[in-house]
Amino acid sequence: KQWYQRRVRGKRVIDYAVKIRVRPDQLGVVTDGVKHSMNPFDENAVEEAVRMKQKKIVKEIIVASCGPSQAQETIRTALAMGADRGIHVELAKGEEALQPLAIAKIFAALVEKEKPDLVILGKQAIDDDSNQTTQLLAGLLNWPQGTMASVVEHSEGKLTITREIDGGLEDISVKLPAVISADLRLNEPRYATLPNIMRQRRRRSRR
Amino acid sequence: MTLRRSVIQLYKELQYMGREYPGGAAKFNTKCKQAFLNNSQEVDPVKIEMLIERGRFVQKEIEALYGLRKYRAMKHRYYDTEEMDLQTKGLKSSLKIYSGYFRNNEILCNSNDLKFE
Numbered sequence: 001k002q003w004y005q006r007r008v009r010g011k012r013v014i015d016y017a018v019k020i021r022v023r024p025d026q027l028g029v030v031t032d033g034v035k036h037s038m039n040p041f042d043e044n045a046v047e048e049a050v051r052m053k054q055k056k057i058v059k060e061i062i063v064a065s066c067g068p069s070q071a072q073e074t075i076r077t078a079l080a081m082g083a084d085r086g087i088h089v090e091l092a093k094g095e096e097a098l099q100p101l102a103i104a105k106i107f108a109a110l111v112e113k114e115k116p117d118l119v120i121l122g123k124q125a126i127d128d129d130s131n132q133t134t135q136l137l138a139g140l141l142n143w144p145q146g147t148m149a150s151v152v153e154h155s156e157g158k159l160t161i162t163r164e165i166d167g168g169l170e171d172i173s174v175k176l177p178a179v180i181s182a183d184l185r186l187n188e189p190r191y192a193t194l195p196n197i198m199r200q201r202r203r204r205s206r207r
Numbered sequence: 208m209t210l211r212r213s214v215i216q217l218y219k220e221l222q223y224m225g226r227e228y229p230g231g232a233a234k235f236n237t238k239c240k241q242a243f244l245n246n247s248q249e250v251d252p253v254k255i256e257m258l259i260e261r262g263r264f265v266q267k268e269i270e271a272l273y274g275l276r277k278y279r280a281m282k283h284r285y286y287d288t289e290e291m292d293l294q295t296k297g298l299k300s301s302l303k304i305y306s307g308y309f310r311n312n313e314i315l316c317n318s319n320d321l322k323f324e
Contacts, residue, residue: 016280017227040281126284184281191270194223195216 004117004176007062008049008083009107010042012074013127038074041122043081043189045182048152049120050082050190057154060084062114066098066106067091080196081189087114100128104136111141116177118159123148123181134181144174147181210255217262218243224269229276 014020015035023030038046052058063078065071066089075086089106091098098106111119124131131147138145146152146161150169153160163170164183208216221239228235249255 015227016277017229040277126281184278184285188274188278191224191273193270194220197223 004058005060005062005115006049006052006058006118006120007064007107007111007114007116008042008045008078009119009121009133010046010063010065010074010078011039011122011125012036012065012067012071013039013125016040016126036070036073038077039122039125039127040189041124041126041182041184042078043122044184044186045120045122045180046078046081046083047187047189048180048182051187052152052154053082058118062087062116064089064107064110066103076197076200077192079200080192100130100132101136103133104140107133107137108140111137118176119143119179121179121181123183131181134179138179141177141179143177143179145179145181146172146174148183149180150183150185152180152186210252210259213259214243214255214262217259217266221262221266221269224266224273227273228269 013036014029014031015037018035021030022028046061046063049058049061053061061083062085063075063083064087065075067074068091071090072086072088075088079086087110089110107119119137121134121137123134134145134147137143146159146163148163148165149161150164151160151162157176159174159176159178159180161172161174161180163172164185218239222236225235225239226232246258249258
């Protein structure tokens, strides 16, 4: 049995159930005072990481998030779901609208530093719906990628991934280290209950 | 953990979960408080344990509700659900005819939703 280290990405977005309102100055969407939470696809990613850890395929889960200081809450949610460590890349007020390429570059730098064997991201963020970060990251790292994964199985340094594509399903096999993006049907994310969140509140994630 | 602390812990957890309640957090939290107040005079430890169990059950149900709600919302937004919508509509209307014959039609409807989504 081999144990790996894995990085998961959690993006802080406006909660999926919130009714979005356009700002009066027409320059964007109202975000002040609006409920934010972790991107649902990123929840699938974190859940997959935690399940792999429970199956002892993975030794350590690191969650990383780029965003303002409130992104700490997102990281804490992921820690409450079962991740081990959190890394918060803090962005100043004006830098919040970072494009996928910039995020991918930040992540590539993090990967160089932490050296995980597997990176899982959510398929796309529900606020910008770009579905690019995974692919860009894989390209920057020159790692194989399995995007839109709905089933991930592991065996001897390789992953067999079932992807959901337009025509149906596609099975691919990728060698680790690799980048995966989680799709909706990958798993059912667990709810981060209050006791777990309280436990994480005492931990501080690295900046 | 003493019974008293278990009850308080349960109450806190339910209040925390009430944040995301579809009808509004305030509505859920007041109902939750009322439910706890109604049973606040219990002294029989066995009965209290049963009530705590019921509270835990409700907690699990709400977790399932949130998960299902989120799944459905994502599914409708990102996937083509025209076919499945027609299917569920057809089945739901036929279920309405039969629901009069069954007491626990609520359970039937819920299980149907889970099957086709």
